[in-house]
Amino acid sequence: xxxxxxxxxxxxxxxxxxxxxxxxxxxxxxxxxxxxxxxxxxxxxxxxxxxxxxxxxxxxxxxxxxxxxxxxxxxxxxxxxxxxxxxxxxxxxxxxxxxxxxxxxxxxxxxxxxxxxxxxxxxxxxxxxxxxxxxxxxxxxxxxxxxxxxxxxxxxxxxxxxxxxxxxxxxxxxxxxxxxxxxxxxxxxxxxxxxxxxxxxxxxxxxxxxxxxxxxxxxxxxxxxxxxxxxxxxxxxxxxxxxxxxxxxxxxxxxxxxxxxxxxxxxxxxxxxxxxxxxxxxxxxxxxxxxxxxxxxxxxxxxxxxxxxxxxxxxxxxxxxxxxxxxxxxxxxxxxxxxxxxxxxxxxxxxxxxxxxxxxxxxxxxxxxxxxxxxxxxxxxxxxxxxxxxxxxxxxxxxxxxxxxxxxxxxxxxxxxxxxxxxxxxxxxxxxxxxxxxxxxxxxxxxxxxxxxxxxxxxxxxxxxxxxxxxxxxxxxxxxxxxxxxxxxxxxxxxxxxxxxxxxxxxxxxxxxxxxxxxxxxxxxxxxxxxxxxxxxxxxxxxxxxxxxxxxxxxxxxxxxxxxxxxxxxxxxxxxxxxxxxxxxxxxxxxxxxxxxxxxxxxxxxxxxxxxxxxxxxxxxxxxxxxxxxxxxxxxxxxxxxxxxxxxxxxxxxxxxxxxxxxxxxxxxxxxxxxxxxxxxxx
Numbered sequence: 248x249x250x251x252x253x254x255x256x257x258x259x260x261x262x263x264x265x266x267x268x269x270x271x272x273x274x275x276x277x278x279x280x281x282x283x284x285x286x287x288x289x290x291x292x293x294x295x296x297x298x299x300x301x302x303x304x305x306x307x308x309x310x311x312x313x314x315x316x317x318x319x320x321x322x323x324x325x326x327x328x329x330x331x332x333x334x335x336x337x338x339x340x341x342x343x344x345x346x347x348x349x350x351x352x353x354x355x356x357x358x359x360x361x362x363x364x365x366x367x368x369x370x371x372x373x374x375x376x377x378x379x380x381x382x383x384x385x386x387x388x389x390x391x392x393x394x395x396x397x398x399x400x401x402x403x404x405x406x407x408x409x410x411x412x413x414x415x416x417x418x419x420x421x422x423x424x425x426x427x428x429x430x431x432x433x434x435x436x437x438x439x440x441x442x443x444x445x446x447x448x449x450x451x452x453x454x455x456x457x458x459x460x461x462x463x464x465x466x467x468x469x470x471x472x473x474x475x476x477x478x479x480x481x482x483x484x485x486x487x488x489x490x491x492x493x494x495x496x497x498x499x500x501x502x503x504x505x506x507x508x509x510x511x512x513x514x515x516x517x518x519x520x521x522x523x524x525x526x527x528x529x530x531x532x533x534x535x536x537x538x539x540x541x542x543x544x545x546x547x548x549x550x551x552x553x554x555x556x557x558x559x560x561x562x563x564x565x566x567x568x569x570x571x572x573x574x575x576x577x578x579x580x581x582x583x584x585x586x587x588x589x590x591x592x593x594x595x596x597x598x599x600x601x602x603x604x605x606x607x608x609x610x611x612x613x614x615x616x617x618x619x620x621x622x623x624x625x626x627x628x629x630x631x632x633x634x635x636x637x638x639x640x641x642x643x644x645x646x647x648x649x650x651x652x653x654x655x656x657x658x659x660x661x662x663x664x665x666x667x668x669x670x671x672x673x674x675x676x677x678x679x680x681x682x683x684x685x686x687x688x689x690x691x692x693x694x695x696x697x698x699x700x701x702x703x704x705x706x707x708x709x710x711x712x713x714x715x716x717x718x719x720x721x722x723x724x725x726x727x728x729x730x731x732x733x734x735x736x737x738x739x740x741x742x743x744x745x746x747x748x749x750x751x752x753x754x755x756x757x758x759x760x761x762x763x764x765x766x767x768x769x770x771x772x773x774x775x776x777x778x779x780x781x782x783x784x785x786x787x788x789x790x791x792x793x794x795x796x797x798x799x800x801x802x803x804x805x806x807x808x809x810x811x812x813x814x815x816x817x818x819x820x821x822x823x824x825x826x827x828x829x830x831x832x833x834x835x836x837x838x839x840x841x842x843x844x845x846x847x848x849x850x851x852x853x854x855x856x857x858x859x860x861x862x863x864x865x866x867x868x869x870x871x872x873x874x875x876x877x878x879x880x881x882x883x884x885x886x887x888x889x890x891x892x893x894x895x896x897x898x899x900x901x902x903x904x905x906x907x908x909x910x911x912x913x914x915x916x917x918x919x920x921x922x923x924x925x926x927x928x929x930x
Contacts, residue, residue, distance in 0.1 A: 292311060344379075546687055664696050772795065
């Protein structure tokens with residue numbers, strides 16, 4: 248690669264950084280003074296209003312209250328400006344490109360940072376999301392261009408430089424004609440893990456940049472191998488859209504559907520780090536709680552690795568397929584034939600005949616059944632009112648609705664849901680664990696029927712939905728999402744990382760549900776060393792995965808004499824961990840029950856050991872004990888996987904669990920078996 252790193256940075260860049268630092272100091276001082284001035288004005292007005300409350304007339308009081316609100320709003324913006332400048336002061340920019348437009352004789356240089364910075368009416372730093380900055384990610388030195396609001400701008404990149412600046416000090420300068428980001432990327436990947444996911448703006452690769460800047464796809468599906476950065480890319484895409492569509496999109500318009508609260512905490516810093524407000528996070532459990540409140544109870548989801556009930560597994564598997572959704576759709580199409588039997592409705596001398604009510608019921612077919620009755624009642628009332636030339640008494644709309652409800656042959660969603668299983672001749676697939684209580688696998692099929700019969704609470708506020716770990720959700724859950732969120736979506740995950748053996752759907756099924764979707768595949772893994780990924784590929788063959796060539800220690804597979812020997816080895820590794828310089832150690836068991844038992848044992852001896860379970864809400868560095876399912880999306884400097892003997896890991900499905908656990912490790916991986924190792928590790 249034609250690149251070089253200067254041990255003594257270029258003098259011109261040192262001088263430029265000094266100038267930028269000076270300008271930032273001036274701007275930061277001005278911003279701080281502005282915040283203090285606004286704060287003083289606010290306190291002065293509040294004090295005035297308190298001191299003269301009895302003497303101020305209502306009109307002046309109202310004007311003062313409006314003034315306070317305006318000052319408060321102005322102050323919040325001033326604080327935001329100050330905080331952005333403070334972040335820029337630490338690291339003002341990370342790249343420079345020199346671009347010469349076609350027909351121009353001289354190139355103009357652009358510095359690219361986390362935020363734009365202007366001083367004395369001169370733009371000194373470009374926001375990484377700006378069209379011009381996109382050339383840094385998409386082009387090498389040579390012909391280049393970008394799309395401006397006025398159209399395509401062509402020209403030539405004559406220079407690319409990248410910088411590492413920390414605390415306002417230039418640490419290194421790299422210049423190259425060939426993808427200089429690789430050098431910076433290697434340095435970033437060699438670091439120890441962080442408690443929170445960090446932004447990757449300095450190391451965004453070309454294929455990642457194209458995903459981030461894709462604003463046109465209505466549904467974008469990202470299939471990415473373990474460690475490909477798909478979650479980070481999705482969050483950077485949100486930051487880009489908030490920048491690009493700032494007049495139409497704000498943080499309150501975006502929701503992230505994440506697998507658990509720990510993962511939500513782990514990714515919570517990315518958007519604030521990029522200068523955007525945090526967005527609302529929700530889980531499928533949260534949605535169920537909101538939608539079914541006061542309707543019906545349900546059991547929480549169970550860990551499938553802890554259940555040996557064959558009938559329960561069959562029910563879950565059946566309801567995880569695309570064919571199941573198609574059967575529900577066919578049932579919903581037949582609803583008019585058996586759920587409503589229209590008759591005529593009369594009130595005094597007025598009558599709405601059976602044909603009119605039937606026609607209206609069918610005409611309003613895109614609305615829930617109960618909503619149709621409301622609309623038909625309004626139509627009947629309007630018809631009666633039009634004919635009421637003698638000013639007779641008319642029925643109230645609620646009276647008409649009550650009469651129309653008597654024409655329903657099925658009165659509630661639960662009865663309708665039971666009817667579905669009768670019609671497909673599979674009544675054994677619907678089991679209620681308690682009175683008015685659904686199994687988790689029935690919650691979303693029930694909601695899908697409920698949407699058709701009663702109507703779900705839909706969101707007009709949400710304009711973009713991000714769905715992470717897409718492979719863990721069933722087609723019927725997506726069907727319900729599509730009813731609730733009629734908006735742009737970013738859906739991401741890896742169908743090689745299934746954690747539920749009872750889920751049988753595929754990426755092709757997801758494409759069927761989103762027929763106009765755009766699908767992108769990420770095959771390059773950045774998280775783990777070459778040795779760890781090569782090891783994981785031996786367990787679960789995946790020829791598509793490419794490895795960034797970062798080398799480290801080969802994984803260790805250690806056959807201990809028995810379970811007590813495994814525990815002794817884990818204790819030794821926990822005690823040695825503090826001396827390694829690593830920030831995080833993940834001990835990953837097969838299921839949540841095993842994780843809890845191991846944690847209870849280890850926490851007796853070690854105060855700094857944490858359990859990550861479905862009830863946890865935070866991710867912290869140090870020693871964490873967790874299950875494969877809860878570890879998804881997380882990464883650790885070092886990973887220990889205990890219990891990798893043939894009794895625990897032996898099926899085709901177990902390959903996926905081992906693959907997931909192994910690919911959580913960034914730098915070091917150790918597997919411990921009690922006796923003979925699993926045959927899945929024979930390679």
